[in-house]
Amino acid sequence: MRILRPTAAQNLGSQWICRGCLQQRLRSSWATAPFSTTYQKASVRNVRHRRIIWATVGGSLGIGAIASFQDVKHGAAVIQRSARVLGALILNINDYRTVLNSKDKEKDEDGWQSMLKACHQRCAHRTLRVLEQNGSIFIKLGQHLSSMNYLLPVEWTRTFIPLQDHCPESSYEAIEQMFIDDTGQPIAAHFDNFDRHPIGAASLAQVHLATMKDTGAKVAVKVQHPALKVWVPLDLALTRLTFSTLRYFFPEYDLEWLSNEMELSLPQELDFALEGKNALVTREYFKMIKDSPLVVPDVYWARKRILVMEYIAGHRTDDLAYLDSNGIDRDEVSAALARIFNEMIFGDTPLHCDPHGGNIAIRRNDMRTRHNFDIILYDHGLYRDIPLQMRRNYAKLWLAVIDADEKGMRQYAHEVAGVTDDQFPLFASAITGRDYRAVTTSVVSTRSEEEKEVVSGAMGDGMLQELVQLLGQVPRIVLLILKTNDLTRNLDESLQTREGPVRNFLILARYCSRIVFREQMDIIRSSGSMLWPRKVLQRLGAWSSYLRVEAKLSLYEWYVFFRRIARFSPLASI
Numbered sequence: 001m002r003i004l005r006p007t008a009a010q011n012l013g014s015q016w017i018c019r020g021c022l023q024q025r026l027r028s029s030w031a032t033a034p035f036s037t038t039y040q041k042a043s044v045r046n047v048r049h050r051r052i053i054w055a056t057v058g059g060s061l062g063i064g065a066i067a068s069f070q071d072v073k074h075g076a077a078v079i080q081r082s083a084r085v086l087g088a089l090i091l092n093i094n095d096y097r098t099v100l101n102s103k104d105k106e107k108d109e110d111g112w113q114s115m116l117k118a119c120h121q122r123c124a125h126r127t128l129r130v131l132e133q134n135g136s137i138f139i140k141l142g143q144h145l146s147s148m149n150y151l152l153p154v155e156w157t158r159t160f161i162p163l164q165d166h167c168p169e170s171s172y173e174a175i176e177q178m179f180i181d182d183t184g185q186p187i188a189a190h191f192d193n194f195d196r197h198p199i200g201a202a203s204l205a206q207v208h209l210a211t212m213k214d215t216g217a218k219v220a221v222k223v224q225h226p227a228l229k230v231w232v233p234l235d236l237a238l239t240r241l242t243f244s245t246l247r248y249f250f251p252e253y254d255l256e257w258l259s260n261e262m263e264l265s266l267p268q269e270l271d272f273a274l275e276g277k278n279a280l281v282t283r284e285y286f287k288m289i290k291d292s293p294l295v296v297p298d299v300y301w302a303r304k305r306i307l308v309m310e311y312i313a314g315h316r317t318d319d320l321a322y323l324d325s326n327g328i329d330r331d332e333v334s335a336a337l338a339r340i341f342n343e344m345i346f347g348d349t350p351l352h353c354d355p356h357g358g359n360i361a362i363r364r365n366d367m368r369t370r371h372n373f374d375i376i377l378y379d380h381g382l383y384r385d386i387p388l389q390m391r392r393n394y395a396k397l398w399l400a401v402i403d404a405d406e407k408g409m410r411q412y413a414h415e416v417a418g419v420t421d422d423q424f425p426l427f428a429s430a431i432t433g434r435d436y437r438a439v440t441t442s443v444v445s446t447r448s449e450e451e452k453e454v455v456s457g458a459m460g461d462g463m464l465q466e467l468v469q470l471l472g473q474v475p476r477i478v479l480l481i482l483k484t485n486d487l488t489r490n491l492d493e494s495l496q497t498r499e500g501p502v503r504n505f506l507i508l509a510r511y512c513s514r515i516v517f518r519e520q521m522d523i524i525r526s527s528g529s530m531l532w533p534r535k536v537l538q539r540l541g542a543w544s545s546y547l548r549v550e551a552k553l554s555l556y557e558w559y560v561f562f563r564r565i566a567r568f569s570p571l572a573s574i
Helices: 008-012 019-030 037-070 072-101 109-134 137-146 154-165 172-183 228-249 256-269 272-287 320-325 330-346 388-402 406-417 424-432 449-461 464-473 476-495 502-525 533-566
Strands: 191-194 205-212 218-224 299-302 306-310 360-364 373-377
Touching (some): 072 109, 109 137, 109 154, 137 154, 137 228, 137 256, 172 218, 172 306, 191 218, 256 464, 256 476, 272 299, 272 306, 330 388, 330 476, 330 502, 388 406, 406 424, 502 533
Antiparallel strands (some): 191 205, 205 218, 218 306, 360 373
């Protein structure tokens, strides 16, 4: 999610000022982004700082004492685990305080920026060691932070990248004991064969291949890391304590919503019985959609920490060599992904909120009529139901974006997320991943290299605090929709399609137009006889708007088909 910040001049009637003017205007008040000049006043708050540090110490020790009392065997590990987090937290706060307070003494601006970058790097490495040592949900938190390059300094996100592949494996003996605890039987009672080594491991679980005892079916057995049951309550408390403390010291850089979202989402992701139900709901829903290439592995049985699924293998969506060697059209894969996730956002089914590259696979399937591939969707732990009215307003927002209707965009941005006029340009860039100027002219176009450079440099231009505040204010479901938009946008870019974003925007327009049409028809039906002349005219108006989008999309898809046959170069925009 790349975002360009509007300037204060915009509120005075001018849409934009030059980047150099923006930097000059912001230099004095934003030079320390993402950690602001709060600490330049630290000398007059030393007493309060000492109090909050001691409160943090007391809170951490209190957490450790409670956990120790509940389970004496783990007491030492609890204290050690808490001390790691607390120690890194205090050292990082002190490190930033020292550097930020030196700003007035440092005459060389470039020299001070170098000091700040070095501080970012030290604190990131210090935090990385704690995340790796504590493991558990800290690995998942680090993986999430590593992708937040729109919020965190590059020194932090780059340092956390190794956590994407740092997923410890639980021992076979621990998995065996978990089976006994959860099912009352050992692994051998359920499976004829069970590979002792997992074929994949993630921060919360790992997957083993096995053969069902009764049917001989080859299955994938997803098992939760047993240690999570012991550490999740403590680790969530430590995470909440960390972000609360950071909020106190850096109130303008409040990321407490991250820990709040984790506390809401993690229990659902750790309930594999719920994940099994989500998978079956999605599987049955998409079976009813003609020609949909989506495949969801069937679920045989599930417990809270064990999920036994049909084994279906595939290749990552960014394995372009596999796609090309098997004659799978990248543009068709991109369009199919767009239809699947637009159906989840605007249709009558819950939204899969974690569609990253590791949760989606492609395999060739010559039995299909419309496509020659399947899209396999894994990991159904994190789903959200989008309220119907939010779906409708979100559709109207996107139709306004596609039509470059700024008045409509502002109206529905407020109805969807409570976004004010001042916040709107930032929000518009957030949902589209585009420069705000492109949003208000033609978002249905390929980003130029110049736009990419401008947007990439926007983080250093002082918009970070406003973005953090905005993300902290919008409803949680909107955050997850934004996350899904960002992940699917990354999936599409990884495919390196020929046609650019035009086709996917038209597919989006089709789904938005459909849900708005249905709303209009519901309103017409609810207010009297459908045979009244006024109602007939209203129905004709609704139909004409809907059919116009349908016709445009159909014509464009035929156009793409003929261009592909003729091997013409792709069209960048419309």
